[in-house]
Amino acid sequence: QVPLKPGRSLMDWIRLTKSGKDLTGLKGRLIEVTEDELAKHNKKEDCWICIRGFVYNVTPYMEYHPGGEDELMKAAGTDGTDLFDQVHRWVNYESMLKECLVGRMAVKPIAAPKGSCIYSVFLQQIPEVETILCMKTFRRNVLLHFFFLYVFSLLYFLFYSYDWFQTDSLITIVIYTKQKDMNAELVIVDCQDKRLRGEIIVDDRSYLVEVDLDHAVEEDLAVNIAEKVGKVEIILKKKDNIHWKMLGQPLESHNTFIKRTDRGVFYRKCKLISKTEVTHDTKLFCLMLPKSTHLHVPTGQHVYLKQIIAGTEVVKPYTPVLPFLPLDFKEPSCNAGAHIYLMIKIYSCGLFTQALDHLQIGDYISVSNPEGNFKKSQVQTLEDLFLLAAGTGFTPMVKLLNFALTEVSHLRTVKLIFFNKTEDDILWRNQLEQLALKDERFEVQFVLSQPTKDWMGKQGKISSSLLSEFVKRSRKESKVLICICGPTPFTEQGVQYLQDLGYSQEEIHAFTA
Numbered sequence: 001q002v003p004l005k006p007g008r009s010l011m012d013w014i015r016l017t018k019s020g021k022d023l024t025g026l027k028g029r030l031i032e033v034t035e036d037e038l039a040k041h042n043k044k045e046d047c048w049i050c051i052r053g054f055v056y057n058v059t060p061y062m063e064y065h066p067g068g069e070d071e072l073m074k075a076a077g078t079d080g081t082d083l084f085d086q087v088h089r090w091v092n093y094e095s096m097l098k099e100c101l102v103g104r105m106a107v108k109p110i111a112a113p114k115g116s117c118i119y120s121v122f123l124q125q126i127p128e129v130e131t132i133l134c135m136k137t138f139r140r141n142v143l144l145h146f147f148f149l150y151v152f153s154l155l156y157f158l159f160y161s162y163d164w165f166q167t168d169s170l171i172t173i174v175i176y177t178k179q180k181d182m183n184a185e186l187v188i189v190d191c192q193d194k195r196l197r198g199e200i201i202v203d204d205r206s207y208l209v210e211v212d213l214d215h216a217v218e219e220d221l222a223v224n225i226a227e228k229v230g231k232v233e234i235i236l237k238k239k240d241n242i243h244w245k246m247l248g249q250p251l252e253s254h255n256t257f258i259k260r261t262d263r264g265v266f267y268r269k270c271k272l273i274s275k276t277e278v279t280h281d282t283k284l285f286c287l288m289l290p291k292s293t294h295l296h297v298p299t300g301q302h303v304y305l306k307q308i309i310a311g312t313e314v315v316k317p318y319t320p321v322l323p324f325l326p327l328d329f330k331e332p333s334c335n336a337g338a339h340i341y342l343m344i345k346i347y348s349c350g351l352f353t354q355a356l357d358h359l360q361i362g363d364y365i366s367v368s369n370p371e372g373n374f375k376k377s378q379v380q381t382l383e384d385l386f387l388l389a390a391g392t393g394f395t396p397m398v399k400l401l402n403f404a405l406t407e408v409s410h411l412r413t414v415k416l417i418f419f420n421k422t423e424d425d426i427l428w429r430n431q432l433e434q435l436a437l438k439d440e441r442f443e444v445q446f447v448l449s450q451p452t453k454d455w456m457g458k459q460g461k462i463s464s465s466l467l468s469e470f471v472k473r474s475r476k477e478s479k480v481l482i483c484i485c486g487p488t489p490f491t492e493q494g495v496q497y498l499q500d501l502g503y504s505q506e507e508i509h510a511f512t513a
Helices: 010-017 035-040 059-064 069-073 081-088 128-159 351-357 391-407 429-438 464-470 488-500
Strands: 031-033 046-051 054-057 101-105 161-166 170-176 187-192 195-202 205-213 217-226 231-238 248-250 256-259 267-277 282-288 303-309 312-318 339-345 364-368 384-390 413-420 442-448 480-485 508-510
Touching: 010 059, 010 303, 010 312, 010 351, 046 059, 046 069, 046 081, 059 069, 170 195, 170 205, 187 217, 187 231, 195 231, 303 351, 312 351, 339 351, 339 391, 384 391, 391 413, 391 480, 413 464, 429 442, 464 488, 480 488, 488 508
Parallel strands: 031 101, 384 413, 384 480, 413 442, 480 508
Antiparallel strands: 046 054, 054 101, 161 170, 170 231, 187 195, 195 205, 205 248, 205 256, 217 231, 267 282, 267 364, 282 339, 303 312, 303 364
8 A cells, every 4th residue: 555645545535526626527427348448547647447248438547546656557558457456456447446436348249141151261371372271260260279179178167066955944055076175164165045066165166055945944954064075064944844845946157166356245234243452553353254155264364344335335455353362261252163263453534443443232244255365385395484563463363373283394493573563562472472482482572663762672664684684594495485474565675685695485475466
């Protein structure tokens, strides 16, 4: 994020979109935009961007964009869909930019002469002497393309399929994945208003069962996972003990195996159970999942919270934490499997966090499926783990600490370097110090940028010299991972310093959302 000028907050943008001002320059008309026309609008003072076939005039949004003008300009005059998905697929651009809509992209039809076959158009531009050879090559490539599509489809149906059966009181859906490492984190199930959605995560893809059920079911459901054979059972209780003739009507994405980024973001409503003060400006929110949801957020992944503010859908990413640090012998107040804990800093001028803070116990908020590219396998064979956190960039480190200290057998050292402005800003300081006393592998170093005169610890900001002092392998060839999270400038500087110190790209993981 970049600092915005006064009067350029999210609330200011919402007010502008509702002011009635013409933000497209087209006086309310929607037009069809060609590629040539789109390419002409590629300057800061005249910037159009295409996202999923719709063209927006983002010129008036430039000064309101939290990521800065330069980020928007990367897609100026082009189709920015891929870039958008890489950076913030979770943002509801349709709501945020609805008053900036210029129109649809024009589809260029490919006209083929009468009587032409699938590859004769291609051959028109080829000299006659090469036509026969080229026709054979092109035909072979076409056949190979369809052959591989067929093989992929066949493999998909061999490895991913589902079935269902019933008793007088139960409906059981069985999904066969043949994944030997299947676990609860890879299975996400929701049943809302007779609509069943079961998703199986496979790296960057997922298999989806999604149907409108034939009859009503009870709210609570059960999920059983046979890890060794990769079989997943979803068990539903019938509301009425009647015989079902069919499971239900398949929905559009039912029985598909595609990239997760192509699915869109799915939300369910969660109830706020508790709100606890952590520091003067940070609180721990406990959200209860619906009984009809099976969801475990993996270590290092985040969720999106969605609220409607002043009629506009606003979304922000947050990384779930534990209710407390490992080896702290307090009992949890909530069942961790049924609850999501979020440690959130409340900004005095923050539209989203102020709305969060005003939620009452018992209110609901929309929570997405987990996302993120961190994998536990990055940690499982480590000897040294270094965690660099600034402010609430500490949140991804909480579950990671727990996993490393309880599950990684070869671990020699875990060191947290925690950057804050003042002592009062340090999250869970007492718990971190207790953990360091209880587990000799763990060490924590606090670094303050605005300390008082009484502060005896390290002070300053992230720097090459500071990292060279604290980030050291326990032995010359030890396997190491350095995780970093915080404001964008902190993360970018930290990654650069680490690379300058000789750490490879594979040894550095930056948490971003």
